Structures are given as structure tokens and as C-alpha cells.
Amino acid sequence: MKVLGVSYGYHDASACLVVDGRVIAAAAEERFTRQKHDSNFPTYAVEYCLKEAGLTSGDLDQAIFNEDPHAKFSRVLCSSMAAFPDSRREFVESMKAWLGRKLWAVNTISARLDLAPEKITYLGHHYSHAVQAFMGSGFDESAILIVDAVGDWACSALYTGKWVDGKPRVDRLLEVSFPNSLGLVYSAVTAYLGFSPNDSECSTMALAAFGTPRFAPRMREIIKETEDGLYEVDQAYFNFTKFFRGPVTEKFLEEFGPARSYKDNLPFDCFGTPAGVVSKDAQRLADVAASTQLVLEERVLGLCRKLHGMAPSVNLCFAGGVSLNCVSNYRVLKDSPFKKIYIPPDPGDGGTSVGTALYYDAAEAGGVPGRSEYSPYQGVELDELDAVKLVDFIKPEHFHGYLKQGVELPKGSKWRFKTFSDRKELYAAVADRLMAGQIVGCMQGRSELGPRALGNRSILIRPDDQKLATRLSKHVKERASLRPYAFSVTEKDAQATLAIDPEHLRMNRWMQFAVPVEESAKARLAGALHIDGTSRPQVCYVDDNPAYHALLTAFGERFGIGALLNTSFNPSGYPMVTTPVEAMVMFARTDMDALLLNTTVIWKDVEHA
Amino acid sequence: MITSIERLKIRLAVSVELSGKPAKVSEVIRGFQATEADGVWHLYRGMKQIADPKERAIIFGHCLEEESHADAFVRAYKHYGGRVFTPTHYERKALYAGDEPIWKTFAFVHVGEVDATQRFRILSQELPAGALKDCLSNVVSDEEGHVDLTYEMLKRLGATDSAIRSEVRWVRARRLWERWLRTGKRLIDNLANISLSIVYYVFGALLFSAARRRLARGFVTYDNNKMKHL
Amino acid sequence: MSNTRKWYTGLVVIPRTALRTAGAFNNQGLGRFVPFVFVLLLGSAVLWIINTIAPLAPFIYSLF
Numbered sequence: 056m057k058v059l060g061v062s063y064g065y066h067d068a069s070a071c072l073v074v075d076g077r078v079i080a081a082a083a084e085e086r087f088t089r090q091k092h093d094s095n096f097p098t099y100a101v102e103y104c105l106k107e108a109g110l111t112s113g114d115l116d117q118a119i120f121n122e123d124p125h126a127k128f129s130r131v132l133c134s135s136m137a138a139f140p141d142s143r144r145e146f147v148e149s150m151k152a153w154l155g156r157k158l159w160a161v162n163t164i165s166a167r168l169d170l171a172p173e174k175i176t177y178l179g180h181h182y183s184h185a186v187q188a189f190m191g192s193g194f195d196e197s198a199i200l201i202v203d204a205v206g207d208w209a210c211s212a213l214y215t216g217k218w219v220d221g222k223p224r225v226d227r228l229l230e231v232s233f234p235n236s237l238g239l240v241y242s243a244v245t246a247y248l249g250f251s252p253n254d255s256e257c258s259t260m261a262l263a264a265f266g267t268p269r270f271a272p273r274m275r276e277i278i279k280e281t282e283d284g285l286y287e288v289d290q291a292y293f294n295f296t297k298f299f300r301g302p303v304t305e306k307f308l309e310e311f312g313p314a315r316s317y318k319d320n321l322p323f324d325c326f327g328t329p330a331g332v333v334s335k336d337a338q339r340l341a342d343v344a345a346s347t348q349l350v351l352e353e354r355v356l357g358l359c360r361k362l363h364g365m366a367p368s369v370n371l372c373f374a375g376g377v378s379l380n381c382v383s384n385y386r387v388l389k390d391s392p393f394k395k396i397y398i399p400p401d402p403g404d405g406g407t408s409v410g411t412a413l414y415y416d417a418a419e420a421g422g423v424p425g426r427s428e429y430s431p432y433q434g435v436e437l438d439e440l441d442a443v444k445l446v447d448f449i450k451p452e453h454f455h456g457y458l459k460q461g462v463e464l465p466k467g468s469k470w471r472f473k474t475f476s477d478r479k480e481l482y483a484a485v486a487d488r489l490m491a492g493q494i495v496g497c498m499q500g501r502s503e504l505g506p507r508a509l510g511n512r513s514i515l516i517r518p519d520d521q522k523l524a525t526r527l528s529k530h531v532k533e534r535a536s537l538r539p540y541a542f543s544v545t546e547k548d549a550q551a552t553l554a555i556d557p558e559h560l561r562m563n564r565w566m567q568f569a570v571p572v573e574e575s576a577k578a579r580l581a582g583a584l585h586i587d588g589t590s591r592p593q594v595c596y597v598d599d600n601p602a603y604h605a606l607l608t609a610f611g612e613r614f615g616i617g618a619l620l621n622t623s624f625n626p627s628g629y630p631m632v633t634t635p636v637e638a639m640v641m642f643a644r645t646d647m648d649a650l651l652l653n654t655t656v657i658w659k660d661v662e663h664a
Numbered sequence: 665m666i667t668s669i670e671r672l673k674i675r676l677a678v679s680v681e682l683s684g685k686p687a688k689v690s691e692v693i694r695g696f697q698a699t700e701a702d703g704v705w706h707l708y709r710g711m712k713q714i715a716d717p718k719e720r721a722i723i724f725g726h727c728l729e730e731e732s733h734a735d736a737f738v739r740a741y742k743h744y745g746g747r748v749f750t751p752t753h754y755e756r757k758a759l760y761a762g763d764e765p766i767w768k769t770f771a772f773v774h775v776g777e778v779d780a781t782q783r784f785r786i787l788s789q790e791l792p793a794g795a796l797k798d799c800l801s802n803v804v805s806d807e808e809g810h811v812d813l814t815y816e817m818l819k820r821l822g823a824t825d826s827a828i829r830s831e832v833r834w835v836r837a838r839r840l841w842e843r844w845l846r847t848g849k850r851l852i853d854n855l856a857n858i859s860l861s862i863v864y865y866v867f868g869a870l871l872f873s874a875a876r877r878r879l880a881r882g883f884v885t886y887d888n889n890k891m892k893h894l
Numbered sequence: 895m896s897n898t899r900k901w902y903t904g905l906v907v908i909p910r911t912a913l914r915t916a917g918a919f920n921n922q923g924l925g926r927f928v929p930f931v932f933v934l935l936l937g938s939a940v941l942w943i944i945n946t947i948a949p950l951a952p953f954i955y956s957l958f
Contacts, residue, residue, distance in 0.1 A: 125918035139872035448721030457732035
């Protein structure tokens, strides 16, 4: 059976092709259009998925969409009416979008794929997340927790999943209704803090580590735990139904102080903020972030307890936008009643195309739990030759005027490259460069699904050098100093590095938990640690990514630990690079020293400048 | 092909619509940034179809320039924008079907460069001193080079003079049609705003209490968790 | 059953979508909204029909 999963309309459009129960290809549209979180119909992602399998849309048995547009429309219309007479603008804008496009999603999919509407299935948004979480887990049975901004009506939802007679079955336990949304609260606070909502929630999470949760008692009243173990959001503080009035209400501002303009400096540094530079106002904002983060964790844990009471399993599948919060995820891992936790590699909307396609296939044709587990490396394979042929003709002197702001390169430097036939030599050469303090762009194999770079579209540096990490932030990533980096570590060295239960190591394969680092390893990982001594590790097993594992091992032979600081390979404001040419453009314009493209290393030869 | 009417329009926009209105200026800048980023995307796609690495290297340089222009607009935005910069997203569409010769894509890019250069030049002349004026002045000098570069590229990719002329005419007609569509969309958008506003006030008064009651319910009672077909 | 879309699919989809939408409002206890929803859908359907006249297209809010 050939099933195409499609997700689009709000953010992170994506497509996934499943053939006979296995994922053949999956990718987000943003990787093809260079528009971060692109929400448009995933034309190019679909094209890629079909091409990868040598199919056309006519060969598909079914397409499946991750949303029930009719149910969602009922929520959108109802919420704009509820705010009458203050929501005219919200009503007008949302009706134009819904009556003009979104309500007709099934027809759009049918037209774009030239498929009969009967060949298109759709599911409610949270149900899509639930099957997404369950299908990739490999569990026979599990409790399922979905915490998101909002789907059709639900904002958080509890499910159980199990396999019955060779088919998956996901049943609802309860759904918390809009506007009681933990995800929307977190996004609203993100906007209040001067970051971009639906994108920079990670900045709120990072800022939280610099604050003390002195507003937590008040925040607990606003996001109140109810007697039945769930929660309720006091709507007097947020503009969820009147979003053109700003993310939060006057009452929120009175309570927590003025919002931050994005132009105001936040002088926090994850490697240690110099004394005396933090104003009272900046500290207040960090305290608001810390309070929000703490209460979010408490409410998510409350949901876990409630879920465990209703479905006493040792397994938990967790998805939805809030499951991208790696600090809260670690609390779930550490403090919830569940023993094994599975979070899909892309737990947000982009990953629903994978889960729904797997679910449809298994529900119709049957399957077994383990068969639908999938790796995140489902994206475009790179063609290194395509790029290598270019190198000799590139004249760096021509683009000195187009370097990123603040980047300086010696004039007359040349680009050189070497293609290795022996992988061992290749990784030894790259490891030597990393040891020498170089910033290396690493592109290998197929790109990752989801927001985390897991070694195939990554920028790597040695993990102990904070100055190098600062250079990376300033002149390559253009990233605020308050945001920490993550690191990858081989499974062999993970236990000595991470202060976690050995049973939890495998759950850390996709950078989803902010975990404490062992005291003894802190100096060696100083560049990849947050101010609170945690980091977001990728424990790399050889089966998951042999090439990247080999590089980590080669580096470990020189450094003592097979660990590298790993950040996503993308220019600020853009998605991760997909093609070698995109990678080379970033390499050219930033302070990167070398670029690994499968078996070829390209470097800037400044010595001969 | 900038007409005198257009020049007048830009003057009017600068003196009336944009003057002393940083929010409007920031919206204009977002549009410019999106145009440059969109240009890079078309160049990336075009590059894939060119075999000669020498030619590709030239386009590579062009991509760097366009990307740096997009960055320059983001920096200029910070002088005017009240909110954090979020890029405008278009639905990306290939300019030509896959079986069309690649030089046609560059003909489209060439016309775009010509128009953008002229528009940016007029705008930079008309604007008062400031971050946007500085940014545009820098971009214009680069874009002038691009106009020549894309034309040369067309020839090197095997297009004859007459074929180029005819394609450029076709591209201009297509751009005109697109502009017509945009104008129409703006007009209908305003009509939709008015009619929906009327509907809102008529029905809102009747329905708001039912809506509030529904939102006050903490749970979703109806189980919608199933696979559905239209 | 043929996999591909037919020329009349768009016409079939409109009433089906309208019914599904009305059903969704009823399921959520919002039956009172249904006449309002039909007014909105009727308006957008009329615009869609006019939209098929190509030269007028720019002046019509596009449905599909």
C-alpha cells in the first residue's frame, strides 16, 4: 500500500511517503522553499517523496491530511464570535483565509495531487499527533500525551494506544478544550519577551535559566490546576480570541511589567553573564520566563499523572508543539510515573505527515509495532559531485563584499578541496581540523526530519572551547548569547558524560531532553553547556548514523570523549540547508573554516592568502 | 520598464504614504527582503539545470549577492520595525515547466533585475536620509551589475537575440498580468473586509452568547478522533 | 474506482464540504451557528462561480 501523508496550512508543511508500512521519504516543505516554517501546500516535498520512490500521484492508494478543516473552522468562527464586538478584525481576516482556502483543504489536496476526493482521508489535529507519537514508538501499548497550541478544538489531549489483532488502535481519554492552551500561553509569553512566537520559544526556554521563578505563585493562579488534575487558563491575561490586540492583555502587563521590545538588549550569556550588566528590567523578564517555564513543567507533569491514572502504562508517547520543550521533557522523564518515553524525531506539525501515513497503512493493511519505527534521516540525499565541480571556479575575492556583517576573511584566500576514498582517513582529517579549533559544516547522507540537526546537516566544533562557541554564535549563526548549544556523543561515552539513568540513554537519540552533565565532564563540554549545567545531547548509536558515529569516534580518539558541539546548519532566519550549493553559500559568507560534503572536505586556504 | 506614472507613484508613496510612518516603511522593507530571497530561490533552481561549472560558479556569486541584499534589508528593518522581523512567505512557484530551456528562467530573472534596479534607484533618490536610503543605494549599485550579468548569461546559455527579445516581451506581459491580479486582489480584499464586517455585526450580536458558553466548557465532549472522508 | 480527479470534482466538493461543516458545528453544540455558516458559504460559492470568468478573476476573492 502506498500512502502519502500531507501536513500544511498553519506552519511546518511537510509530506511523507509510506510504502507497505515503511517510511520511504519524508521532508518539510521549508527545506525546498528556503522559507522557515513554510505553511504552504508542500508541493516540493510531495514531489521529492514521490520521486524518491519512483512513483507518480496516480500510483497512490491514499493521501492523508493531518487536520479536520470543518471542525477547526467551527472553533475559529466560534472563538471570533465569542469576543464580539471586539474581534471584528480577527473575524474578517480569519474568514478570508478560511472561506478562501483553508476550509477547502481536501479539494486543494485533490487538485494538487490529481486524486479523487475519495482517496483522501483526514483526521483531527490532535488525533494526528496521537497516531504520530504512537506509530513511531515501537510500543505494543502506551499512554499518549499531546500538548500543543491548538488543533481543531483540543489544546491538550490524553489517549491510549495499543495493537489489536495486528492493527493499531488509538482511543481518546479526554481533550482539554480551547482556549485552555499551554502552548498558546508559552507562545504569548515568548512574544511578550520580544521573541518571535511559533519560532523562538527556545529563546524563552533559554532565558528561563537566567531567572528565578519569583512570579510562579501568580502564574500558578493564571494557569490554575483544577481539582480533577487538569488545568485552566485565566483568559483575562491573554488575547487568544483577540490576537490583533497583542499576545497579552493590559492585566498581564500590570501584573508582570511592560513587554520587551526586540531591540532591547538582553545581556545574558550562557557561558556566564558579566557582573553588573543585567538591568533590573532584563532580570524581571528572565524571571517571567523562569516562572512560565516552571508552571508549564508542573502542568505537563499534572497531565502525565492524570494520564497515568487513566491509563496505567509504563510507556508514554508524547507529541505536539510543547514536546519540543526539552527542559519540560526532562522533568517528564525524571518525575512522571512513566518509565519509557518516546518523543518522535519531529513531534510538531511537520511530523504528523509521517505518523498519519504510517497509521493509515497499518490500520488498513495490518502491521506490527516495531515495523513502523523510523529514523529521522528521511530527507534529500546530497550530491557532493554537484558542488565539488564548482570549487575550482569559485573566486572568493569576488564575494568579499557579501560576507555576513562582522565577518572578515583575508583577501586572496582560496578554496581548496580533497575527496577521500578511505573513510577512516576522511574522518581523521576532519577530526584534526576540529581539534585545531576549526568550525566545520557537516553535510552527509539524507537530511533530517524535524528541527534538530543530528549530524547530517550540522555545524560542528570541539565542545570545550567557549571562545570558539562565541565565534560560532557571532560570525556564523548570528545567534543571541543567551542561547546554549547542544552536543552529540557516542553511546560509548554517553554514560560517563551525562548524569542520567543508563536506561534513559536511548531516549536521548534525537536531542529532546535537556539533561544534567556529569561534573567530571563539564570542562570538556564547556562550550555546549547552558548556564545551569545542562545540555541537550544526541546520543549517537552506530546503527542510527554510522558515518556521523565514525566522525565522533575519530574525534574521541584525539579529544578523549567522542563528543562534538553540534548545531543546525542554517543561516539565521532560514531553514537548514538542503543542497550542497546552499551549504557553500553559507560557508562562503560566514566564518566557517571547512565544509564536509560526504567524502569531500572543502576549506578556506588562508595560509596561502 | 518604469513609466513616468510609476515614478510619480513612488514619489507619492514616499511623500504621503511612507513619510513619518515607520510601520509602513518596515512593511515595504519586508517586501524587498522577500523579493531578494525569492530571487535566490529561483537562482538555486536554475543552477541545478546548468551543467557547466564555470557558469554555475557565476550564478553562485550572484546568489551570494542576493542573499546579502536580503540580509541588508533585514538590518534596515530594525531601524523601523516595531516587532521582531518575520519574513513574508510566498508560495514558491517555478517560473517555467521543467522541459523549458533554462535560459528562459534567466530571462525572467533579468527582467526582474531591470525593474527592481530602476524602482530601487528612484526610491533611493526620493527617500529622505536614513537606513533604508543607505541600504537601497548599496543594493542599486550591485543590481546594476546583475542586469548585465543576467543578460550575458542568457546569451551564454544559447539564446539568440531575437529569442531573448521575444521572451522578454512575454515576461513583461506576464508581469503586467500578475500586477493586474494583485491590484484586483487588493480591491476585492477591501470589498470582502466591508461585507464581512457587516456580517460580523449582524450575526455577532445574535451568536456571541452561544459562542461564549461553548468556550467556557473545559472539555471537548464530542469524540472526533476517527479517520474521515469527504 | 479511478484514482484521478474528475472535471466535476470541484462542484461535488462544495456541497459535501458544506454538509461536513454544518455537521462539525452540530457536533460541537453550535447548531445555532449553522444558518450563519450557510450564509458565509453561499457568499463564497457565489464568488467562486464568478471567479471562473477569467478576466474578472482578479476582482473576485479566490476560493480554490
